[in-house]
Amino acid sequence: xxxxxxxxxxxxxxxxxxxxxxxxxxxxxxxxxxxxxxxxxxxxxxxxxxxxxxxxxxxxxxxxxxxxxxxxxxxxxxxxxxxxxxxxxxxxxxxxxxxxxxxxxxxxxxxxxxxxxxxxxxxxxxxxxxxxxxxxxxxxxxxxxxxxxxxxxxxxxxxxxxxxxxxxxxxxxxxxxxxxxxxxxxxxxxxxxxxxxxxxxxxxxxxxxxxxxxxxxxxxxxxxxxxxxxxxxxxxxxxxxxxxxxxx
Amino acid sequence: xxxxxxxxxxxxxxxxxxxxxxxxxxxxxxxxxxxxxxxxxxxxxxxxxxxxxxxxxxxxxxxxxxxxxxxxxxxxxxxxxxxxxxxxxxxxxxxxxxxxxxxxxxxxxxxxxxxxxxxxxxxxxxxxxxxxxxxxxxxxxxxxxxxxxxxxxxxxxxxxxxxxxxxxxxxxxxxxxxxxxxxxxxxxxxxxxxxxxxxxxxxxxxxxxxxxxxxxxxxxxxxxxxxxxxxxxxxxxxxxxxxxxxxxxxxxxxxxxxxxxxxxxxxxxxxxxxxxxxxxxxxxxxxxxxxxxxxxxxxxxxxxxxxxxxxxxxxxxxxxxxxxxxxxxxxxxxxxxxxxxxxxxxxxxxxxxxxxxxxxxxxxxxxxxxxxxxxxxxxxxxxxxxxxxxxxxxxxxxxxxxxxxxxx
Numbered sequence: 306x307x308x309x310x311x312x313x314x315x316x317x318x319x320x321x322x323x324x325x326x327x328x329x330x331x332x333x334x335x336x337x338x339x340x341x342x343x344x345x346x347x348x349x350x351x352x353x354x355x356x357x358x359x360x361x362x363x364x365x366x367x368x369x370x371x372x373x374x375x376x377x378x379x380x381x382x383x384x385x386x387x388x389x390x391x392x393x394x395x396x397x398x399x400x401x402x403x404x405x406x407x408x409x410x411x412x413x414x415x416x417x418x419x420x421x422x423x424x425x426x427x428x429x430x431x432x433x434x435x436x437x438x439x440x441x442x443x444x445x446x447x448x449x450x451x452x453x454x455x456x457x458x459x460x461x462x463x464x465x466x467x468x469x470x471x472x473x474x475x476x477x478x479x480x481x482x483x484x485x486x487x488x489x490x491x492x493x494x495x496x497x498x499x500x501x502x503x504x505x506x507x508x509x510x511x512x513x514x515x516x517x518x519x520x521x522x523x524x525x526x527x528x529x530x531x532x533x534x535x536x537x538x539x540x541x542x543x544x545x546x547x548x549x550x551x552x553x
Numbered sequence: 554x555x556x557x558x559x560x561x562x563x564x565x566x567x568x569x570x571x572x573x574x575x576x577x578x579x580x581x582x583x584x585x586x587x588x589x590x591x592x593x594x595x596x597x598x599x600x601x602x603x604x605x606x607x608x609x610x611x612x613x614x615x616x617x618x619x620x621x622x623x624x625x626x627x628x629x630x631x632x633x634x635x636x637x638x639x640x641x642x643x644x645x646x647x648x649x650x651x652x653x654x655x656x657x658x659x660x661x662x663x664x665x666x667x668x669x670x671x672x673x674x675x676x677x678x679x680x681x682x683x684x685x686x687x688x689x690x691x692x693x694x695x696x697x698x699x700x701x702x703x704x705x706x707x708x709x710x711x712x713x714x715x716x717x718x719x720x721x722x723x724x725x726x727x728x729x730x731x732x733x734x735x736x737x738x739x740x741x742x743x744x745x746x747x748x749x750x751x752x753x754x755x756x757x758x759x760x761x762x763x764x765x766x767x768x769x770x771x772x773x774x775x776x777x778x779x780x781x782x783x784x785x786x787x788x789x790x791x792x793x794x795x796x797x798x799x800x801x802x803x804x805x806x807x808x809x810x811x812x813x814x815x816x817x818x819x820x821x822x823x824x825x826x827x828x829x830x831x832x833x834x835x836x837x838x839x840x841x842x843x844x845x846x847x848x849x850x851x852x853x854x855x856x857x858x859x860x861x862x863x864x865x866x867x868x869x870x871x872x873x874x875x876x877x878x879x880x881x882x883x884x885x886x887x888x889x890x891x892x893x894x895x896x897x898x899x900x901x902x903x904x905x906x907x908x909x910x911x912x913x914x915x916x917x918x919x920x921x922x923x924x925x926x927x928x929x930x931x932x933x934x935x936x937x938x939x940x941x942x943x944x945x946x947x948x949x950x951x952x953x954x955x956x957x958x959x960x961x
Contacts (some may be wrong), residue, residue, distance in 0.1 A: 363874060363954045384578060384880075387878040388876065390875065390876045392876070394876065396874050402870075402871045404871070418562065419872075419878075457769070515782070521748060
């Protein structure tokens with residue numbers, strides 16, 4: 306029986322907009338086991354972003370229980386949430402969110418600055434290892450504006466990996482990339498998944514979802530479908546079948 | 554987060570905007586340099602006045618006669634024509650006073666000194682040898698007159714530099730020569746060291762010093778004493794010495810309770826205080842002006858920090874999402890603000906010292922860079938950084954990570 310990474314029970318989130326109460330999540334249940342590659346899908350307004358914020362410990366549910374790696378997140382303070390984000394979650398954003406005029410290596414080192422148990426030497430070594438894991442071992446000292454979009458996203462993934470989190474949380478991580486680069490990122494994600502990383506990937510593209518092992522579909526704040534993906538496509542094979550681009 | 558890391562991150566952030574960091578710093582630099590320079594000018598003028606006053610002898614006490622005749626007693630007399638002080642008073646003070654280390658009566662007369670073909674109008678002062686101790690006035694050449702000279706009213710004298718320059722050709726040694734003061738011959742036995750002008754611009758070196766009895770009896774032919782000079786054992790004993798002298802003199806003069814003093818006791822400290830309070834006021838005013846510019850510099854920091862927080866909202870969101878706590882963000886911006894102000898402070902201090910030096914060199918105003926003003930303005934700088942950096946930093950630390958991440 307694999308370990309449960311995520312356990313979400315009857316999760317509700319309400320926002321007060323003036324006099325009105327907007328119910329973004331209306332009771333969401335699901336669990337994620339270690340080693341799963343889950344995509345969360347849904348059109349805009351389905352509560353996807355709200356769910357992601359809660360799963361990423363950036364927001365707290367109005368009611369319901371959220372257990373992350375055995376910790377009940379609902380009762381934690383702001384500082385404890387920050388600590389949890391630092392140790393257990395690796396974020397990958399749509400717009401990369403790399404610090405401008407800061408080298409790839411320094412960007413990757415960033416999360417370790419907020420972990421006082423890591424020495425400067427460890428920080429340096431682990432960051433280099435993370436960058437090598439995303440095939441950017443030769444771009445350590447490049448600045449974000451000297452890297453392509455795909456490379457920037459790979460730096461961001463390295464940053465997410467460097468703290469050795471229990472899960473990687475990707476928010477439309479391929480949204481800003483062309484399809485070839487998207488497949489490269491998905492191939493990388495699949496590799497990481499193979500190595501045992503749990504991945505939660507939020508997207509609205511069914512094409513992207515087909516690379517994952519499981520898809521959770523949200524609509525109007527509720528899970529309307531939660532299905533295992535029987536026919537997982539390999540991003541590497543898709544990549545190989547693409548015609549060779551001239552400007553690549 | 555460790556402090557070293559905070560420092561590194563703040564350093565990187567500042568280096569990303571070098572020009573802006575420098576311009577923000579400039580406010581502090583100018584403020585601190587102004588404080589240092591202004592205080593240096595204030596302290597310098599205060600010190601030069603104090604030095605001049607204490608060159609007269611810092612523990613010096615002056616006793617002068619004063620008329621105690623009140624209205625109805627006819628015309629009141631000028632102090633110099635009051636004859637209330639006697640040599641017996643001096644003896645009494647010398648015997649009874651505990652807080653006095655040196656004591657001398659004094660009489661002065663103006664007249665013409667003549668040597669060879671030269672003559673010069675000057676003042677002769679008749680005193681005890683102790684007078685030179687009281688005035689803190691060393692001999693440059695020759696010897697001091699002795700008690701024996703005093704007892705037999707010997708015709709010997711010491712010359713001030715100005716008198717020497719006007720009476721003798723350069724290179725001629727005055728010691729051993731005979732000069733005449735109002736036709737009375739005096740043997741020069743010593744030359745006084747140069748003393749310069751006093752606080753009022755009078756040339757202190759334009760003087761002939763002779764034994765008290767010589768001047769009193771041979772030149773003035775009077776029985777009274779014009780002034781008495783005394784030296785308190787130390788500066789803090791001055792007040793006690795003044796009280797002591799007053800009591801002794803009142804007893805000597807047989808003044809009844811309720812009678813006014815027929816003498817006046819003045820200390821150098823009173824003079825110093827009068828002048829110091831003037832230059833103190835100057836220092837306070839200059840410092841206040843300089844302080845204002847420091848506050849303006851601080852507001853500059855606050856302004857830039859607010860801009861920086863807004864501009865870097867997304868960065869703050871990212872840092873929070875990867876595990877920065879509110880306090881980490883707060884410290885990051887605070888350290889940045891302090892780094893600006895403290896670096897500015899260091900440059901400002903150096904610039905201020907340089908400016909003070911230049912003022913002394915080119916305007917020849919006396920300046921004194923005191924350590925306390927350096928330490929103080931440096932502390933004020935650091936406090937300015939904390940004070941004006943705190944609110945922007947707090948604003949940053951309270952951002953909602955979700956909104957900050959989405960901020961464009």
